[in-house]
Amino acid sequence: MSTEERAQVVESLPGEVTWDEMAMPEGDLHSQAKLETLDVLRGFFSPQGRRVYLGTELPVYYPDERRFAPDLLAVRDVETHPRQKWVVSHEGKGLEWVMEVHVGGDRKKDAEYNVERYARLRVAEYFIYDRARERLEAYRLPTPEASRYERIAPEKGRYRSEVLGLEFELAGGKLRLWAGNALLLKSHELLEEESRRAEEESRKREEAERRAEEESRKREEAERRLVKLQAELEQLRGPGTRPPS
Template sequence: MSMEERERVVESLPAEVTWDEMAMPEGDLHSEGKRQALGALRGYFKQQRRRVYVGTELPIYYPGERRFAPDLLVVLDADPHLRGKWVVSREGKGLDWVMEVHVGGDRKKDAEYNVRRYARLGIPGYFIYDRARERLEAYRLPSPEAREYVRIEPRHGRYPSEVLGLELQLDEERLRFWAGNALLLEPEEMNERLRGMLDGAQRRADEEARQRAEEVRRREEAERRLAELQVELERLKSRGE
């Protein structure tokens, strides 16, 4: 098959999955779990100016494998432009990190089948965010050649991900990402912090303007008083003469 023919085949691959291939919708807990993590990771890697693709529910095509669409996926050293699908043969590499968000129903797909499948595909890191039980399960490949996961044990409540260079933690029903001692803020939190900084800067500017206006008023009052005193002095001199 020529390159042009191969490209036409890739282009013809669907950019969506069927209902049979997807889990049933699980409401706000499921969508919020993905959205918050997506925003935090995209913001972090953008700030780091790293070429990292972060996507959600993207149809994934591995050669000879049935397509699938993980809740959240990360590919290192990949252009972060928008995509409708990830075709390994076109992109030149597979996924580096996957997270599935589980809310209800049968856990076997995420906790058993995907553990075996993602390891067999050579995906280095796999996390399960179980919102029903409020816990994390984390796996990694012990070597690039390995095709069986080992569990990642938490350290002081945080699960390290060598792939991401981050640590994950559940905190008050929210999934948090840490870069060392720095907490990765979600977009809403970043906006709120920026608004707070802007409000603080505006208050300081208003206070400085008020102080400058008060200084001008005092100076003008002092100048007016000085002029009055000079007039009074001249009046007294004229009387003395």
């Protein structure tokens, strides 16, 4: 098959997953957790200029496999342009990191079937965020050639992703991401933080201006008192009186 013919085949593949292939919708809690995590990841990688493709519910095609659409996926060292689908034979790479968000219903698909399938497809890391139970599970292939996962043990409550170079933690009922000791903020949190910082800087400037004005007022007052005292001293000396030499 020529390159042009292969491109035509890839283009003809559906860019949407049918209702039969999709799990039942899980509502706002599901979409919120998924999109907030995607937002944080993009906010971390984009400013660095790193070539990490991040997607959500993107139809994925592996050879001889039924297509699927993970809640979140990541692949390193590839072009980051928008895609309608991920075709492994066309991209030249499979998925490296996947997260599924579970809110309600049967956990078997995420916690059992996907653990076996993603390992078999050699997805390096698989994370499960069970929002309903406030639980996080993480798996990693011990070697690139392995086809069975090992659980990632948390360290001080954090699960490290070697693929992303980040740590995941459940805190206060929310999924939080860390880069070393730095907590990664969501877009709206960054805006709020920037707004607070701007307000604090404005408050400090106003305070500095007030102090400068107060110091200027005190200097002027001291100068006026000095002039007044000098005038009073001259009056006490009387006309023609000179200070002793």
